[in-house]
Structure formats: structure tokens, C-alpha cells
Amino acid sequence: MEKEKYKQEINKLINAEPNKIRKYTVTINNDKPIFNQKDYATIEGKPNYYKLDREGRSNGAIAIISPNTLPLITKKKLKYPSPSNWSKSFENKKIFEKSHIIAYSLSAKIANPNNIFIGTIKLNRSYMKKVENKVRRYVKNNLVRILYKVTVKYKGANKIPTGVLIEAQSIDDDYSICRFCYNVQKGKNFRYDNGFIDTKKHTLGDIIKDIKDKFSRKSNRKQQYLNFVINIKTKVFHLYDDGCIQSKNIEPENEQETTAKEKDLLKKNLKPCKKCFTN
Ligand SMILES: [Zn+2]
Numbered sequence: 451m452e453k454e455k456y457k458q459e460i461n462k463l464i465n466a467e468p469n470k471i472r473k474y475t476v477t478i479n480n481d482k483p484i485f486n487q488k489d490y491a492t493i494e495g496k497p498n499y500y501k502l503d504r505e506g507r508s509n510g511a512i513a514i515i516s517p518n519t520l521p522l523i524t525k526k527k528l529k530y531p532s533p534s535n536w537s538k539s540f541e542n543k544k545i546f547e548k549s550h551i552i553a554y555s556l557s558a559k560i561a562n563p564n565n566i567f568i569g570t571i572k573l574n575r576s577y578m579k580k581v582e583n584k585v586r587r588y589v590k591n592n593l594v595r596i597l598y599k600v601t602v603k604y605k606g607a608n609k610i611p612t613g614v615l616i617e618a619q620s621i622d623d624d625y626s627i628c629r630f631c632y633n634v635q636k637g638k639n640f641r642y643d644n645g646f647i648d649t650k651k652h653t654l655g656d657i658i659k660d661i662k663d664k665f666s667r668k669s670n671r672k673q674q675y676l677n678f679v680i681n682i683k684t685k686v687f688h689l690y691d692d693g694c695i696q697s698k699n700i701e702p703e704n705e706q707e708t709t710a711k712e713k714d715l716l717k718k719n720l721k722p723c724k725k726c727f728t729n
Contacts, residue, residue: 451479463630464603464612469639469648475577475702476630483617483628489599495519497557499564506534507609508567510601511551514621515585517593521558533566535609540568540645545635549574551600551614553582556589567602568610568645570635577631580705581616583690584627584698591694594622603630608642625695629702678715680706686721694725 451459456479463476489512492498497513513519530548540546549569554560569578589596601615613632620626637659639648678687679697683704688697690707708715712722 451482451484453484456484460603460615460630464605466612468612468632468634468642471632471634473703474572474632474634475580476632477701478615478628478630481628482626483599483619485597485599485617485619489597492597494595497552497559497565499551499562502534502564505604505607505609507604507611508533508551508564508602509604510599511565512597512599513552513557514595515556515589515598515618516595517589519557520586520589521554530566531561531563533563533568536568543640543645543647545570545638545640545647546610546645547571547574549578551602552598553578555582555586556598567614569614570633570638572635573614573631573633578614578616580702580707581618581627581629581631585618587690588620588625588695588698592623592625594620594625596620596625605642610640610642610645612642625698627698676707676709677711678708680708680715680720682706685719686723687715688723689726694723696723696725 459478463478492512492514494514494516495518497511499511500509503509530550533548536548546568547570548566551565551567552559559565585596585598588594597619599617601617602611603613603615604611611633613630613634616627616629616631618625618627640646641648676690678690679700680687681697681700681704683701686696687708688694716722
């Protein structure tokens with residue numbers, strides 16, 4: 451894909467109405483990102499957090515992710531600085547949270563206010579995390595360096611971003627990933643210009659969705675360890691943490707992470723990946 455077309459495709463995604471989106475993570479250009487020339491000057495261990503834009507919003511960062519930059523320990527309670535435009539009222543809505551542009555799990559870097567944006571809980575903990583986990587797994591298993599860029603995309607002067615573009619390209623082999631993740635919170639409509647909750651009357655469908663969400667949140671709390679990644683299309687499951695290259699190629703809509711045990715998956719007639727389970 452040529453660069454102009456690539457940009458157009460991304461602009462089309464940004465200009466969509468996020469509250470009406472059905473697919474929350476979109477694969478762009480068959481996962482082949484197109485970087486700018488200056489992106490390649492990024493130095494390992496020195497992430498570049500972009501300056502705030504004219505509206506005072508954080509808007510992205512680039513880094514090289516390698517086995518050296520992955521954190522050795524998982525920090526559970528990190529104190530995040532507030533992103534610009536953040537206000538106390540955001541905290542009480544149960545929609546937004548201070549979200550990393552480049553995840554701690556990749557760069558092991560903590561507080562830089564330019565690395566924090568206003569993301570939905572769903573974007574931060576699910577849509578972005580899936581992509582981050584794929585990259586982290588790949589770096590860990592293949593010991594490669596990956597040029598990794600996240601751009602926070604806003605429509606006009608909105609305070610709340612429409613979504614984030616994640617572009618990643620290995621320097622040492624041909625692994626790459628290019629995804630747009632929408633900044634949405636299922637069942638909650640909010641205004642992107644100011645973050646206020648849309649007070650339109652909710653339909654019965656919205657209310658049911660809310661209840662379902664609440665239930666799944668409750669069950670999520672009990673589940674602690676993700677064990678496997680299932681490709682629901684091929685019905686093959688892969689190891690979560692030491693997954694093979696096939697596990698990274700699963701389309702987002704076919705991908706399901708699970709805390710279930712191996713025997714339960716076998717009972718459901720899912721097949722273990724040969725690559726993952728012979729090593
Ligand atoms: Zn596998």
C-alpha cells in the first residue's frame with residue numbers, strides 16, 4: 451500500500467462515529483505499518499514521548515522494544531501522572547482511566563506525563579493490551595528488537611481521543627503489526643469533545659448490555675491468570691505467554707484469551723497448537 455492510501459485508510463477510521471463502531475480493533479494494511487524516515491532514528495532505551503499538541507493533548511510516542519526494555523518485574527500499583535485535560539470528574543465515571551501510550555510492560559518506563567492519555571478502561575485493559583501482549587510475547591520468544599509507535603488520534607479539538615494507532619515493525623526479522631484500536635467503552639456513550647456522558651434515553655438493549663458488562667466484570671475479577679490464546683476460527687489454542695508465531699497472526703475478531711485449563715479446552719474439542727506444545 452502506498453503511503454497516501456495508508457493515511458487515507460487511517461483517517462477514515464478516525465472520522466467514523468466511535469459510538470456506532472462494531473469492530474473495536476481494526477487491522478490496517480495487512481499488519482504492515484508505514485513509518486516515517488525519522489522514526490528509524492529511534493534509539494533503544496530512549497523512548498521519544500511526543501510533545502503535547504496545540505490543544506495540550508498527549509499525542510503519541512515511539513520506542514524500540516527489545517528483550518532489554520521489557521520489565522523484569524510486574525509492577526502492580528503504579529502511580530500515574532494525570533494526562534492533560536484530565537479532571538477529577540473523569541475518575542468517577544468508571545469509563546476512563548489514565549492510560550499509557552507505551553505500556554510499562556514493554557518499556558519498563560514509568561511516569562512521563564506525555565506518555566499518558568485519557569483512554570477508556572476497555573481500550574486500556576483489553577484492546578491495547580492484546581496488541582501489547584502480542585508484541586511482548588514476540589520479543590520475548592524471538593529476542594528481536596521492534597520499532598514501536600503509538601499515535602493517539604483525536605477528531606478536531608476533542609479532549610477524548612477517538613482511538614490509538616499502534617504500528618510495530620521488527621528490526622531483526624519481518625514481524626510486524628498495525629492496528630487501530632477505538633477508544634470506546636461498550637454500553638456507555640460519552641461525548642468525545644468533553645468526556646461527558648451522553649444523557650440520551652437508553653434503550654432496553656443498552657440496559658441489558660450494561661447488566662451483562664457488570665457480570666463479566668465480576669467474573670473477570672476472579673480470573674487472574676491468562677493461560678491460552680484461542681483462535682476461535684481454527685479452534686486451535688496456543689500458550690499465552692510463550693506462544694508461537696501463529697498465535698500472533700490471529701485476527702483480532704478470532705482471538706480469545708482465556709484463563710481456562712487445558713483439559714477444559716480439550717473437552718470443548720479445541721486442539722492444542724503443535725508448535726506451542728512440543729517445545
Ligand atoms: Zn502455537
